[in-house]
Amino acid sequence: MAATGPQVSLTDLPDLSQKQMAFHDSTWFRTHGLDKSLPRPDQVRARCPASDPLRPRSVVKFEEFELAVKFGKHVTTYEAVCLRTVKQMLSNKVPVPEVYGWMVDDKQSICGHLRLIFQALRSARQDPSMQFIGSLSNGPSRDRVLDLQRSSGPWPTVARFHNWLSWLWRRHAPGPDAIADLWRQLLNDSSPIVLTHGDVHQSNIIVSATSPAHLLAIIDWEQSGWYPTYWEYCKTVHTVAEYDEWRSARWIDSVFTPHPDAEEAFDLYTGAIGP
Incomplete structure (x- = not known):
């Protein structure tokens, strides 16, 4: 019996090599406007408490923008691509947060x-x-x-x-x-x-x-x-x-x-x- 369900096309996946990515078709950009920009890495670091070596990743909230930014040495663009793919294809079956984009820290x-x-x-x-x-x-x-x-x-x-x-x-x-x-x-x-x-x-x-x-x-x-x-x-x-x-x-x-x-x-x- 042939498998049914959504098919993942590799050509449709976001480019993992890009240092910056904004998904303008996402809810955040549709709500706040296509001319808005996501927080830069330096802005995220400025709101982060002193780094804890036992916590290699953290979440910083930008409540005024209705955003939560996950960042850290072990946070990857690969995770963002996976979340976006699951959200687009299986959001009615698999509950995951929506990804609005990413920025790779220049450090x-x-x-x-x-x-x-x-x-x-x-x-x-x-x-x-x-x-x-x-x-x-x-x-x-x-x-x-x-x-x-x-x-x-x-x-x-x-x-x-x-x-x-x-x-x-x-x-x-x-x-x-x-x-x-x-x-x-x-x-x-x-x-x-x-x-x-x-x-x-x-x-x-x-x-x-x-x-x-x-x-x-x-x-x-x-x-x-x-x-x-x-x-x-x-x-x-x-x-x-x-x-x-x-x-x-x-x-x-x-x-x-x-x-x-x-x-x-x-x-x-x-x-x-x-x-």
């Missing part, structure tokens, strides 16, 4: 561009005859994590820099040399020395105000210099709270290669060195 493309930029920055190398950790011109470190220290470089080797960090947090204790440092082994003395921005905070990343957003500039290079390859990642994580989406949604990890061992040591040292 992923921005992070991809940032990764390429910092890969290019890392390609710069020091003169092999003069390796050091410190400012660009072989001066003391200008990193604010370290600038309260009297002896802030430059250091002639990565190992000397790591030994200095290890000594800092123990120096005020009685008999500091007798205190075992279990974190020192987490820092790789063979780490390459690379050109480092030193303050890759969201406020220092300038993107266009128009959509689709694109990266315009990276500013505030006053802490830049030559540091071990893990330093940029650790500093970037250090500048934001754990609940911040830049960190909790792992956007930082999509820009820089994570260094969990170095991060553990970095957190201990920077939290304990003090003035």
Whole structure:
């Protein structure tokens, strides 16, 4: 017996690759007008409470527009296409919400561009005859994590820099040399020395105000210099709270290669060195 029921035509499905889609035949556009626009990703983020890493998706209400926007790292256009197809073909049998459209957050493309930029920055190398950790011109470190220290470089080797960090947090204790440092082994003395921005905070990343957003500039290079390859990642994580989406949604990890061992040591040292 031949199967009966609506037939799904692949050619009629919305294009999943589109970053923006508006279904003008939907109830919302028929009610509010075809000239109306759905909320942009930045408007959705502005209404969202601080991101919770245990809740990778959320719903934000725009009551003035009679809209509920589902968003998050794991929300996909595929789900929207499925909902629209079921609504159109089986709405009298399968109750599902109506989809009015979608917008793909530009943050992923921005992070991809940032990764390429910092890969290019890392390609710069020091003169092999003069390796050091410190400012660009072989001066003391200008990193604010370290600038309260009297002896802030430059250091002639990565190992000397790591030994200095290890000594800092123990120096005020009685008999500091007798205190075992279990974190020192987490820092790789063979780490390459690379050109480092030193303050890759969201406020220092300038993107266009128009959509689709694109990266315009990276500013505030006053802490830049030559540091071990893990330093940029650790500093970037250090500048934001754990609940911040830049960190909790792992956007930082999509820009820089994570260094969990170095991060553990970095957190201990920077939290304990003090003035």
